[in-house]
Amino acid sequence: MTPELPPRIDRRLAIKWMLAAGAGALLADRMALGAAAPAPAAARQGYGVDPDLVKAHKPGEYWPLTFTDAERREAAALCDMILPVEGDCPSASALGVQDFIDEWISAPYPMTAADRRPVIEGLAWLEAESRRRFGSGFADSSGAERLALCEEMARAPAEGSEPSAASSFLRRFRDLACGGFYTTPAGMRDLGYVGNVPLAHFDGPPAELVAKLGLAAEVRW
């Protein structure tokens, strides 16, 4: 009686997919996602196949969140190491990215559920490491101390060896934080996305740019 479901994917593919989702937004969505379908949840209580698409949703609305207050503070601090304030672009935490990550790891879908343990365990490890080295939790350490820890986690694995758990955690947390940040209007602006506004006509790329890339002869219509 089980309904047929798209093929299962592993976590590596899920991560790739998360990236792909950002990269090819102009593709028919199918193209970006066709190669790696999200796998089914065994027991699921997601938002279902007919949610209200128009209203604004808040993390926690469909499934309970996971972070303790301390974890949320720590996640926010780590988000801001990855995406700090710059000029008039707000930091990730100011945009609520830590709440998106909490929503993500708390969700009942397989690709999100796979991130739950690594994120919780990674945050616990980072907190303990920070206390061990600096005598204070990650969020309460100095900027320089936080940077030192992150720089270490960010390091490439030595030739021929697998990345450490800490560096895998940072990589995944970074991708999640970017996913949360660049999908907000402020993050999109920071990236250079200037669409989502109605226009009277579509002019195509600027003529100087077309000329610079040697493509003027291609403009036929």
Place this chain on the structure above:
Amino acid sequence: MAYVTPSSAAEAYDVIVVGSGAAGGQAAYTLTMDGARVLMLEAGRNYDPGSETPMFQTPDTAPLRGVATPDKYFGFFDATAGGGWTVPGEPYTNAAAEEGRQFKWYRARMLGGRTNHWGRIALRNGPYDFKPRSRDGLGLDWPISYEDVAPYYDKVEMLVGVYGTNDGLENTPDSPEGCLLPPPKARIGELLARQRGRTLGIPVIPVRRAVLTRPLDHKTLPARLHPGNAKAQRILAEDMQSRAACFWATSCGRGCSIRANYQSTTVHLPPALASGNLDLVVNGMAREVTVGPSGNATGVTYIDKATGREHHAKARVVVLAASACETVRLMLNSRSSQFPNGLGNSSGLLGKYIMDTVGASWGGQIPLLENLPAHNEDGAGGLHVYAPWWLYKEQRAGKLGFARGYHVEFGTGKGMPGGAPYLPDADGRTSFGPRMKEEARRYYGSQVTFTGRGEMIPNADSFCDLDPAVVDKWGVPVLRFHWKWSEHEIRQVAHMQRTFADWIEAMGGTNARRPDPDGTKAILNGGFVIHEVGGAVMGSDAARSVTNSWAQTWDVKNVFIADGAVFASNADKNPTLTIMALAWRTADRILDEMRRGNL
């Protein structure tokens, strides 16, 4: 007349149309505009694009930033309601467990069906595509030719609005004057792909999509579409004026609240309802086409999903437009003493020759497109250009190792971010902080993805039948799929990927690796491209087909099929424009035959 319930519906109609998607919408439009009284049964819920479309919503207002989940496979904002790869309460099965031998079935349960979120790519089949067997000895010929369908392609293009150009390319038909709307300007990455594609001999031209790049010409088109029918002309002229042109923002897959692209709910159904001749039952799931002692259909038994109760509606003619596989299922489930193996199945071919489109993708990053100045690339909410199949000569000469072609769709540009941006982390270090943000800006919009869409040849191993054990929520037997790709599709996929990798190099990009020459590694499961057609193929011989050239079942003369089930081949061209053209042609035939008293 308008929305009705089982109890307020009339006793009898001229025609019952099952399904409200591209096929049902077109059939009901043509029939009602010409005065026939139609009852439409739609299994899904009512759907109002005007109030339900998330036009400018950004992903931060959606759960999980709108990314795809098993509940919403194409992302939260995609306009699929009530279904996807699974429809609650309505399972289907596969005979084989292995990947590659499976068929995946994407369904929506909403008024307008899958036309609310389809990609709007609206290509004509060419002359070769109706006579493939005559050309290479494989598959099936249609009993009709391009010339039979061409006038209906013209009409559908004029009615729904399709942008594109006439390029005079082989087996890629031009449209007569006045059918097409101007194409949108190409994006920068599309221009680059065009220039570099030429070095590989690949032509890149504007694609055709059902999007209004300017308002429809309401002064001349209604008279061309409905000559001598003043009422239809008036209704259509009014309706055309209430459809806005595209405002170059938002993704068409979410649907379009300003009605600038084609959805059955925004284009076919409003004038059909305005005609006063359409009654519409939503949440009404057709279970069986009933047949009387004469052997003619008497009507349709359907389930009111709200109450679970069964009702029966009577009509002179039944038009099946539930989408190819649902139509086959409904026919297989319409068993009677006259038709113990299902209605229309005396040939034993009902369910046979299911086809999908062959699909594979390959992407890369293009340094030339890095760090380009920000400019708006939203455009027409989907692709602007494509490459039609270009190797007819080589294929005829037997140089390719596979018999049928593919076209190439591609995606580039700085679209609305839907997740994390591309970050190469080239040195193995995880980039973060201001440096990472700089990299994100640099690489944003520098990726290109090529997607092949190829023709599958119908084969004896790809079909559906009723599962002997499994039933849906209402106790109705469900479909069981059988699937196998042939060498032609597998080699075609390998060719696609090789071509795309070459193309990326021609654009100055590098491939992280070369594609696997074994096409079985890249080919998607059947159904994955969601262009499923066939199952009740049309033909010129009642022993070897399910319908005649008018999509009229050989066995029951007042049952017609308006959807893709009748396709005898599945060209690389996406099927929906052809579905609509054939539905119009079939509806015209029904009107004629009713007038002549033959139905």
